[in-house]
Amino acid sequence: MKVALFSTCIVDTLKPEIGFATLTLLEAAGCEVSVPTQSCCGQANFNNGDTKGARALALQWLKVFEAYEYVVIPSGSCAAMLKIHGPSLFSDDEALQLRFKALTQRSYELSAFLSEIACPVFEQEISTATPASYHDSCSGLRDLYIKAQPRALLAASNTVELTELSNAEACCGFGGTFCVKHPEISCRLADDKIATLEAADTRMLIGGDWGCLMHLKGRIDALNKPIDVKHFSEVLASAIKGAH
Amino acid sequence: MSTAMNSQKVGFRPASQTALNNPDLQQALARARGGFVDKRQIAIEALPEFEAIKARAKAIKDHSLDHLSDYLIEFEENVTASGGQVHWAQTTEQANEIILNICNEAKARKITKGKSMISEEMQLNAALEQADFEVMETDLGEYIIQLAKETPSHIIAPAVHKTKAQIETLFDQFHAADLPSNRSREALVSEARLRLREAFLSADVGITGANFLVANTGSTVLVTNEGNGDLTASIPDVHIVTASIDKVIPKLSDLPTFLRLLGRSATGQEITTYTTLFTGPKQAPDEAGPKAFHVVLLDNGRSEILHSEFKAALRCIRCGACMNHCAVYGTVGGHAYESVYPGPIGQVMTPLLNGLEGSLDTISACTMNGHCSVVCPMSIPLTDLIRQHRINAFTQNKNSLIERKGLGAWQWLSLHPRAYCLGTALSGRAVKMLNAWPFLQRFTPMLRGWKTGRALMRAQGTTFQAQYKKRRQHEDTT
Amino acid sequence: MNQARANILACLGASTGAPDLLLPALKPAFVNDANSLVALLKTKLLAVHASVDIIDDNDDTATAVTASVLGFLKQKTQPLSVTLTPAVDKQYFDHALLSISHSQDYAHCQTVVTQATAGVAETGSLILPSSLARPTLANFLPDNCIVLLNAADIKPHLEDALATVQSSKVGMPRALNIISGPSKTADIEQTLVYGAHGPIQLHVIILSHDA
Numbered sequence: 037m038k039v040a041l042f043s044t045c046i047v048d049t050l051k052p053e054i055g056f057a058t059l060t061l062l063e064a065a066g067c068e069v070s071v072p073t074q075s076c077c078g079q080a081n082f083n084n085g086d087t088k089g090a091r092a093l094a095l096q097w098l099k100v101f102e103a104y105e106y107v108v109i110p111s112g113s114c115a116a117m118l119k120i121h122g123p124s125l126f127s128d129d130e131a132l133q134l135r136f137k138a139l140t141q142r143s144y145e146l147s148a149f150l151s152e153i154a155c156p157v158f159e160q161e162i163s164t165a166t167p168a169s170y171h172d173s174c175s176g177l178r179d180l181y182i183k184a185q186p187r188a189l190l191a192a193s194n195t196v197e198l199t200e201l202s203n204a205e206a207c208c209g210f211g212g213t214f215c216v217k218h219p220e221i222s223c224r225l226a227d228d229k230i231a232t233l234e235a236a237d238t239r240m241l242i243g244g245d246w247g248c249l250m251h252l253k254g255r256i257d258a259l260n261k262p263i264d265v266k267h268f269s270e271v272l273a274s275a276i277k278g279a280h
Numbered sequence: 281m282s283t284a285m286n287s288q289k290v291g292f293r294p295a296s297q298t299a300l301n302n303p304d305l306q307q308a309l310a311r312a313r314g315g316f317v318d319k320r321q322i323a324i325e326a327l328p329e330f331e332a333i334k335a336r337a338k339a340i341k342d343h344s345l346d347h348l349s350d351y352l353i354e355f356e357e358n359v360t361a362s363g364g365q366v367h368w369a370q371t372t373e374q375a376n377e378i379i380l381n382i383c384n385e386a387k388a389r390k391i392t393k394g395k396s397m398i399s400e401e402m403q404l405n406a407a408l409e410q411a412d413f414e415v416m417e418t419d420l421g422e423y424i425i426q427l428a429k430e431t432p433s434h435i436i437a438p439a440v441h442k443t444k445a446q447i448e449t450l451f452d453q454f455h456a457a458d459l460p461s462n463r464s465r466e467a468l469v470s471e472a473r474l475r476l477r478e479a480f481l482s483a484d485v486g487i488t489g490a491n492f493l494v495a496n497t498g499s500t501v502l503v504t505n506e507g508n509g510d511l512t513a514s515i516p517d518v519h520i521v522t523a524s525i526d527k528v529i530p531k532l533s534d535l536p537t538f539l540r541l542l543g544r545s546a547t548g549q550e551i552t553t554y555t556t557l558f559t560g561p562k563q564a565p566d567e568a569g570p571k572a573f574h575v576v577l578l579d580n581g582r583s584e585i586l587h588s589e590f591k592a593a594l595r596c597i598r599c600g601a602c603m604n605h606c607a608v609y610g611t612v613g614g615h616a617y618e619s620v621y622p623g624p625i626g627q628v629m630t631p632l633l634n635g636l637e638g639s640l641d642t643i644s645a646c647t648m649n650g651h652c653s654v655v656c657p658m659s660i661p662l663t664d665l666i667r668q669h670r671i672n673a674f675t676q677n678k679n680s681l682i683e684r685k686g687l688g689a690w691q692w693l694s695l696h697p698r699a700y701c702l703g704t705a706l707s708g709r710a711v712k713m714l715n716a717w718p719f720l721q722r723f724t725p726m727l728r729g730w731k732t733g734r735a736l737m738r739a740q741g742t743t744f745q746a747q748y749k750k751r752r753q754h755e756d757t758t
Numbered sequence: 759m760n761q762a763r764a765n766i767l768a769c770l771g772a773s774t775g776a777p778d779l780l781l782p783a784l785k786p787a788f789v790n791d792a793n794s795l796v797a798l799l800k801t802k803l804l805a806v807h808a809s810v811d812i813i814d815d816n817d818d819t820a821t822a823v824t825a826s827v828l829g830f831l832k833q834k835t836q837p838l839s840v841t842l843t844p845a846v847d848k849q850y851f852d853h854a855l856l857s858i859s860h861s862q863d864y865a866h867c868q869t870v871v872t873q874a875t876a877g878v879a880e881t882g883s884l885i886l887p888s889s890l891a892r893p894t895l896a897n898f899l900p901d902n903c904i905v906l907l908n909a910a911d912i913k914p915h916l917e918d919a920l921a922t923v924q925s926s927k928v929g930m931p932r933a934l935n936i937i938s939g940p941s942k943t944a945d946i947e948q949t950l951v952y953g954a955h956g957p958i959q960l961h962v963i964i965l966s967h968d969a
Contacts, residue, residue: 045694048744049704050711050737055744071748075694081687083648083667085674089691096695174649207607211647216729218293218645220300223733224611225647254734308947315948329786336784347773352766362930368763420954421945437945444947465946466953473955480955481865497930507941507956510898514888514933525766530779532924536916537784551881553806553939554956559930566890568862569932579762583769 037154039067040104042097042143044114044246045076051246057273058110058146064156064276072100079117082125083212091125094118098136106153107143110269112176112244113212115145120179145176146269147185147244158193160275168196168240168271169233172205173248186244186268193275199236203228210251226255233263240264242271289618292641299612304443309613312440316604319548320655327544337537338659341595344529345586351495351528352577358498362560364573375578376407379487379520382574383413386518388484394502394509395419396489397435397598398578399522400620401633404487416479418508420472427454433614435621436546436600441613444468476508486512486570490523491597492538493575496531499557500575503542507554519558519570525577526586526594532557538597541657545599585632589668593628595658602652602662608645617642624652624662631669637678643669704743712741783917786880790914795879796964799912802882806939807952808960809833812909815966823850823963827904830961831869836902841867845891846906864895869902874937876919877912877964883938884962885919887931894933903957905937909966 039062043055055071062069078093097118101107109115119140126133144153170190176182190196209215209225216222229252233241239262243249246267253265289295299305324330344351356366369375383391391413393399405426408415417426421438425431427450432438439447448463455471463471488509490500500521502509513519529535535557543549562569585594603609603623614622619630619642627646631639643666652662673679693703714720714727714736721727721736730736740747788798800810811826813819831838839857841864842848851858864870872892876885884905888894897903913919916936923934941956952958 043744045704049708050739052740052742052744052747055748059748071745073697073745075697075700076690078694081691083670084683084687085667085670085672085679086684086687086691087671087674089687092691093694174647174651178650178654207647207649207651209607209647211649214644214647218296218608219729219732219734220297221608221611221645224300225607226733250737251734254730254737257735258733312948315944327786329784332784336781339781340779343775343779346775347777349767349770350773352770368760368766370762370765374762418955419945420943424945437948439945440948442946447946465949465951468946469943469951469954473953476955477865497924499930499934505941506943506954507898508954510894510933510935511955514894514898525770532920533917535920539916540786547944550802551883551936551938553937553941555883555936555938557930557934557936558932559934560932563928563932566888566893566932568893568895569888577766579766579769583766586770 037067038105039069040101040107041069041071042074042101042107042109042114043071044109044111046246046250047110050250051267054110054246054267054269057267057269058108060273060276061146061150061156061269062108065150065154067154070104074100077114077117079114080212082117082121087125094122094125094136098139101143102135102139105142106149107139108146108149109143110146110244110267111246112145112173112180112182113247115143116175116179118143145180145182145244147182147189148180150189151185155189156276158272158275159277160194165194165197166240167199167238168242169199169201169236169238170204171201171208171229171241171243171248171252173243173245174207176244177205182244186242189272190242190268193272195271195275196240196242199238201229201232201236203232208248208252210248212247215251222251223255226252230256230259230261230263234261240266242266242268244268292616292618292645295616295618296612296645299616304446305441305613308441308443309610312437313604313610316547316600320545320601320604323544323548323550327540333537333540334657334659337541337657338595340529340534340537341658345526345591345594348525348528348586351530352525354495355493355498355528358496359560359573359575360498362498364498364560364575367574367576369576370579372402372578372580375402375522375576376404378576379404379522380407380411382518382520383408383485386485386572388413388518390414390479390483391416391485391487392479392483392512392516393417393422393486394488394504394512395422395438396487396522397620398489398524399487400432401580402522402578404522416476416483418476418479418512419504420469420506423472423476424450431615433622434600434603435598441615480511480515483512483516485518485520486514486516487520487522488513490521490527491542492535493523493528494532494535494557495528497557497559499532499559501535501555501557503539503552503555505553510554510556513556513558514569517570518572518574519561521558521575523575523577524582525579526582542597542599545601545655545657581633590628590632590665592660593625593632593665595660596625597658599657601655601657605651605655607647607649607651624666628662628665628669636669636673636676639669640673640679643673701743701745705746708739708743709741711737711739715739785915785917788880788914790879792909795912795914796909796966798879799877799882800964803939803960803962806882808939808962810962810964812964812966819965820850820852823906824852824855826963827851827871827961828855830904834902834959836869840869840871840904841900843870843872843892843896845873846871850906862893864893864899867900869904870896870900871904871906872896873906875911876922877907878916878919878936879912880915881938883916883919883936885923886935886937887923888933888935889928889931894935897935897937898956900957902959902961903940904961904963906963906965909964
């Protein structure tokens with residue numbers, strides 16, 4: 037199975053660990069993984085009203101990834117950008133739009149890919165499963181219906197013991213450029229998440245979008261809270277034999 | 281289009297800061313959020329046909345909007361046939377003038393009012409008071425904010441931002457002297473009931489809004505829980521209904537579909553206590569009821585919106601679900617939006633009613649989380665419409681130069697692989713350095729937005745692609 | 759103003775799409791035999807703090823209705839007097855036990871008794887079209903409102919009740935009241951308080967016609 041990994045610009049620049057964790061998981065699932073030269077899906081341009089710029093980036097993404105059987109993306113928002121909003125950028129060109137749709141149909145957010153297409157066997161014995169909680173990033177949740185998949189995978193990996201947050205689906209306040217345009221509101225929303233984390237007495241926050249997690253971690257660190265923040269790929273990869 | 285708001289605005293950013301630091305408001309918002317969201321969820325789960333009813337309502341409303349002129353004419357014919365009068369107003373000024381004329385002709389002095397968001401657009405109370413009419417809001421929430429000289433902060437719960445203590449203080453000022461302190465909510469409601477009963481009974485004119493206008497019967501529909509709408513509409517000699525032109529639905533048999541969505545989406549109720557259809561003035565031989573029935577239809581830009589990419593917004597039934605579920609509204613409340621309509625529907629409507637330039641801060645205050653679009657019972661793609669305003673702002677060069685240049689630079693960088701690799705590598709290294717030597721962060725003003733409330737993010741210092749390439753090269757050579 | 763009308767209609771433009779929208783009926787499903795309708799209506803009214811008595815056809819109606827009214831008034835510690843709207847048959851009441859008035863000064867009546875023309879089980883609602891016999895203000899001004907309803911007049915859905923009114927000889931009344939409980943408000947800290955501007959108490963007496 038030829039899979040291309042689209043790491044996303046945030047992971048590429050600021051959290052390569054997620055790229056490598058995703059690689060570990062895909063290879064352990066029996067995939068032949070490529071990482072073609074890649075950049076951005078265009079989400080920032082799109083959400084800020086620059087549809088021309090977004091189209092250019094989406095078109096480049098198409099050209100880079102079209103050759104592959106599957107594309108796997110460790111980010112709900114980037115996957116949603118491409119799969120849900122991408123096609124609308126090509127409404128001026130029906131043939132191109134069809135090509136784009138065809139590629140998005142074999143493009144998956146990571147937990148969806150592992151749930152539907154191919155999954156590694158987890159080889160972790162339960163020792164002391166870390167108490168953790170999951171944050172549902174909005175795009176993944178509402179555009180791609182990512183909810184049960186990461187939880188099921190984490191359960192199967194025997195790495196963490198998940199406690200549901202009362203506000204698991206609440207927006208964390210990242211929202212892309214929103215978090216720097218309205219930082220006070222953004223941090224207040226992060227505080228609401230942190231409050232329920234503390235109430236649930238968990239020490240680890242897990243999610244599927246490093247944008248959200250990076251923002252939450254920034255707030256957690258500023259408040260000196262002893263809460264670890266991880267992308268689910270990192271947690272799952274730790275249960276793969278031979279992974280480092 | 282006329283501008284509706286007065287000029288005491290400070291801007292969304294300062295207003296939202298004030299809101300975040302207001303402990304009473306924060307307490308009120310937390311309480312409201314839980315109530316509205318949970319009750320709606322329970323009501324929706326108890327109705328298996330909910331999604332089908334939503335689809336039906338959308339179909340009826342879309343059809344209605346496609347035939348708006350025909351249904352408005354049919355409505356007018358049926359109102360007239362039942363002895364009422366329809367007035368048309370393109371602008372809020374025209375609407376206010378019509379109402380002032382009716383009140384003057386009726387030699388009115390006292391006016392009671394039910395809750396009407398369109399009358400807020402018109403700033404009707406101010407116009408009436410300026411003409412020396414005595415206006416009394418009768419919805420308890422509206423009554424409270426009238427005493428407080430404030431505007432509504434939510435479209436169905438106008439005083440949601442107030443705590444009981446604040447309301448009690450307000451009542452102490454305006455009701456009888458020597459009332460005991462720390463009165464119960466029941467006591468406060470009783471006080472208001474007594475005060476407003478006097479107003480109801482002595483009103484010369486009653487002005488209400490309308491939740492729906494029924495074309496094939498010429499009826500206006502009013503839903504309340506308090507009963508104030510009916511007391512306003514049925515006691516005085518003159519009943520005036522204010523409604524925007526998009527409120528019309530084709531048939532009486534269409535009404536239940538909308539009622540099933542409205543109560544559940546707004547407050548989690550299957551139906552409000554009072555749902556009344558008013559058709560014309562009093563009917564002989566029944567001598568009870570108003571002698572005159574007037575419906576003032578206001579356009580205020582809707583006929584233009586109908587032909588725009590924002591047409592779907594005209595399906596709105598003013599339930600408030602969008603703002604109840606909005607992460608941003610939940611932190612700052614309605615006043616921060618400084619507009620008649622707050623929350624997501626406000627972010628869609630305000631630029632259309634008041635112009636895009638003055639609304640840029642408001643439309644940026646959205647995380648695009650999509651919750652509003654999911655809960656909207658009329659399937660309005662609110663998130664997409666807010667984004668459409670951003671698209672229009674960008675295309676019309678209305679957003680900031682820095683932002684345009686930044687997005688342009690990012691686009692260029694992302695399309696040029698070598699430059700992208702270099703740019704991202706440098707950024708990663710810079711972030712690593714700024715963490716290692718925090719004092720350097722003083723020289724990075726562009727990080728101010730991030731650093732307001734957050735620690736700087738960490739970075740390994742080299743990109744994933746670069747590390748991957750290196751690893752592959754290493755594997756290939758071993 | 760007529761210019762405004764012309765301008766608005768011109769701006770709206772001609773209609774587009776099919777002239778009529780024909781959709782199949784869509785109503786919430788529930789068991790709707792006669793007994794179930796009564797039971798559902800009662801359940802919904804009780805849930806919003808109305809009180810409900812069902813009077814069997816076997817009972818002597820006048821005695822039973824009077825007993826229900828007295829029971830309600832005593833429970834709420836209200837004076838034992840009522841005002842009847844013209845729609846109500848005064849033969850339902852025992853004048854020896856209950857003081858009866860026919861005043862139409864509803865602003866100064868403590869308790870009114872009126873009669874609904876229909877009920878709606880789906881929403882727990884009473885249908886009261888305004889008329890000489892059923893003044894609308896009787897439904898709103900008094901502190902207590904007692905409504906008589908024939909079980910046979912309980913319809914399953916809102917559409918049924920609205921259609922009946924629309925197709926009646928009189929057609930649409932000045933005010934068609936659909937009443938689903940006593941008045942209430944949650945405007946103070948989103949906490950429900952019963953008794954706002956309309957009646958504080960609502961008591962419904964269902965006159966049943968089966969055994």
